[in-house]
Amino acid sequence: MSTTANLVSTLKEELKAAGITYAKLAQKLDIAESSVKRMFAKGDMPLSRVDAICSAIKLDFADLARRVADSQPLLAELTLAQEKAVVADKKLLLVAICVLSQWTLEQVTAAYRMNDAEVIKCLTQLDRLGIIELRPLNRYRLKLAKTFRWRAHGPVMGFFREHALTDYFAGGFDREDESLVLVHGAISKSLAPVFVERLQRVAQDFAQQHQADQKLGEQHKEGYTLLLAMQSWELEAFRKLRR
Template sequence: MSQSIQIIITLKQVLKAKGIKYIDVAKHLCMSESSIKRQFTQGDISLSRLEKICDLAGMDIVDLLELVQLKSMQLEQLSIQQERKLVSDTKLMLVAVSVLNNLTFEEIYAIYNFEQPELIKLLLQLEKISLIQLRPDNKIKTLVSRTFKWQSNGPIQRYFENHIQDDFFNCQFNHAGELRIVINGMLSTGSNQTMHKKIKQLAQNFNDLAYKDQNIGFNRRYGSTLVIAIRPWELPEFNMYRRNKNNKVFR
């Protein structure tokens, strides 16, 4: 991928994260929305216009180029060994999750019971596995991509699944910010596949909103977990009344 295309892609991601639409860019540049869309699609934006768009997004071209460079270095996934390291150290796991949620050094220190030298030591361990970059004055720069994910059925995923089963569902889901919906029915294979696509899109919507909200102050954000699951399943109590064993295989 050429550097110019990377710049345009990164700029589009920044604008989306800040809720800036093509029509907003068009008004800022005194151009038509169709012209702006065409220039973004073709990757043909002059330097002067690029500067003005960056200004609209509250940044300059240097900031944009730095983002492009960081994205080229961003981590997509940890190794199994690295995940095991996090799982084996609760404090390290806590700090890792905190920085992935865009908490600053000062916020982590204010919220959790760490002494500053200990917190710095933990952050340096995360820097060693390329999860973050610890900058002067303890500024934290995460080095993971927006598509970063834990290993499928890996140590981190199993760790959270255990806590989801033991703690997350130990709740009536009747307080502010809580919602639980359980639906039962009979679906064809095609309808099941359609639900899979919709669930994956909902998960992506969650990630997009978390990314959009990352610059909102910590006191206005809340740790949130979304659990979505679907599978062919029948209550075991119902099976005992079947005349014959259910040998139907999902295809």
């Protein structure tokens, strides 16, 4: 659906919520009801007409624009070009990961050696890439779905495999709030997707809890990275010993 179609659809919803029929709107705009119907049917109206409709239903144009933006479908995955752009600049990648955790500009500059101008530049780039919608006072709305994941064989996962995987598993995983479990077994092929679904639910639960805990003070939170994986795999050294 185009932005114009979304705008018209949102206006229709606002009219319905305000209890204003096309006939009533026509009276407020001082035009024929047929003109109103034709205008909404074609989705063709100048900004001056949109502004007049907003005035008629006592809705600020900025609020309308925000609601149109909020109605846009969220991204479950970035395009290859988007991921390439993100991973090409390490500071941009860092800020992208921070916004996935809903960090504010102040939190980023407090945690990393980046000043306001550098972070704002990255936020602007992420806005251009369609990952966030940058709002006044350097606040933003994340345009990624809760089910968002990096492309399985994309640039970001490639960067992770090359630079982060060894570092991640080098940790001791020995704290009571950490865990590393390696299980190998042969199970029915028909049951494997069931286990994958369970892992995905754990990841979703983790993401939802992250969202719910945003209201907590910083002293009550700590950053964690949950890494879940399951695949048909055998250590290369073992594969070489197969008959």
